[in-house]
Amino acid sequence: MNRFSSPANQSARCPTPDLLSAFAANALSPGERKTLLDHLAGCKTCRACVSFIGEAPQSRQWPRFATHAAAILILPALGFALLSLHRAGKPPHLPLSSASQTPSLLQPAEFLTNSLSTRRLTQAERAFHLLTQSHLSSSLAFYRKPNGPRLVLQTERGERWIAVGSPFSESKRN
């Protein structure tokens, strides 16, 4: 079948719409492509036709845009969900203004078992742990220092403080 002959075309040697649309979709074999390009190089009308076909809105552009849009929407939502899950796993926030209020709310052994089995200790849990280690013979205080809040544990051996709001750190003051 001669794909360059179409009875509807005035110029009988011009390619058929099927061939032109296949060229626009980059679906031609190398031989067909070469033959068509040979014709296009000398036929201004068909060059204009190919260009006109290419001006149609490309459906391929939408998924690329959609991927970016989905990434913009989904990633923050995913981050927020992970943060919520992380917070849900933490123990209830306890007032740390004085030692008399804190350790009695939970059984230390049970609390520590649960905490240690699931994740690493937070600063507050570390304070509870230290409290239990010192057999409740210490006091807990919460201070605001210039370089951030500090949880201070006073024991018989001296004063130990833990930074709050930063990766776990511990120091010992005598």
Place this chain on the structure above:
Amino acid sequence: MQHEKDLAQACASGDRQAWQHFLELYSCKLYIAALALVEDKNLARELADTVCADLYCNSQNPRSKLATYTGRGSLESWLRAVLFQFNIDRHRTERRFTSFDDELYLIERSSALAFDPLVRGHSNFEDSLRESIRALEPEDRFILASHFFDGRNLAQVAQVLHTHASTVGRRLGKALIAIRRGVVRRLSHQGLSSSALAESLDLFATEVSFDLQAELLLGVDLMREGT
């Protein structure tokens, strides 16, 4: 694109429901494409309707053109090609009836040019230029024609060829160098000296209207240096 092919085949076989579905999907796109082509609302509507009527299969038109759609490209691009070719055919038909005087003028002008001594003097040069262009790969010739004769930029040509603009730019540069070398080689074989060749290139670029003149002028200095 199998479903598009199935739809086209169903429409071509006279399925009314398929035709309704086809109209729902593509009549608006056809109108928009026609509007982009003729830039007149009434004419665009007329053109889109005529193409639709041409594609419709009934007892008067048992062989719809939709039967020739093979599904290798999208149906939308196929329709755009049909619309474009239909518009060209319509334009040519109208022109045949209205501008016969213009065609006569063109014939007279071309025959006058054939006897113009200046043009005749450059016929060797034009012949070598044409031969050099013909010796290029089809894709290079397409790039050359699209860029210089149709005035399309590299990005537009690249979009048609499914490649990058920088690739088209590289190929264009190589094609121009090949053309210049081809012209020089062919004219040298005809016995033209290097000075006569440079003069001929100068004269051609300034006197004869040709789209490649700027690029050829750029090459004149290079050739002078080379020879």
